Amino acid sequence: GAVVSQHPSRVICKSGTSVKIECRSLDFQATTMFWYRQFPKKSLMLMATSNEGSKATYEQGVEKDKFLINHASLTLSTLTVTSAHPEDSSFYICSARDATSGRENTQYFGPGTRLTVL
């Protein structure tokens, strides 16, 4: 149980285009999802917290207009990188917090999306 998927796993796009990444909890409901960014050989940096039915909460220094987050259902959150530039190239990982009683304090992670902006 507690499986989280991400799609796509890998995407290459041209500079200036927008890219949408989906994060789905497959076998549980997630009232809260998190989006992280990971640079090579580095730890995970929390970008934003996504709550179902409300606006996302962004961490300091993360541009909300550039990284659009939508959490329209209890099993789906999307991250859209708008007007992508080469410096946005990174590994993006989502996690979902299981709303099930007794498991609500644990985050389960997706497999990640490798974004390369040319």
Added chain:
Amino acid sequence: AQSVTQPDIHITVSEGASLELRCNYSYGATPYLFWYVQSPGQGLQLLLKYFSGDTLVQGIKGFEAEFKRSQSSFNLRKPSVHWSDAAEYFCAVAPLGGGNKLTFGTGTQLKVEL
């Protein structure tokens, strides 16, 4: 502010040898504690977690971790390492009671020699 320290950036062990990965945290109160493992190009898999109770917790893949309040530590151990354990290991903490924003350590890269 809370912080997590993993003092060892790289560790190399021989297959079959024992393993201990160190994790120290700085926090106002005992937080929730986690160990995750990441294989190259993959997401994170939860190995084990500590919320309360028995300070020695068992996880998947034969891993265990011991919470020591006096040392603010949560070290990960495995008695006999397998070549497939080679990966990046992250210690993480989250505040009690809500929010659940994880703070990660910088990770320890484990290499296993055959």
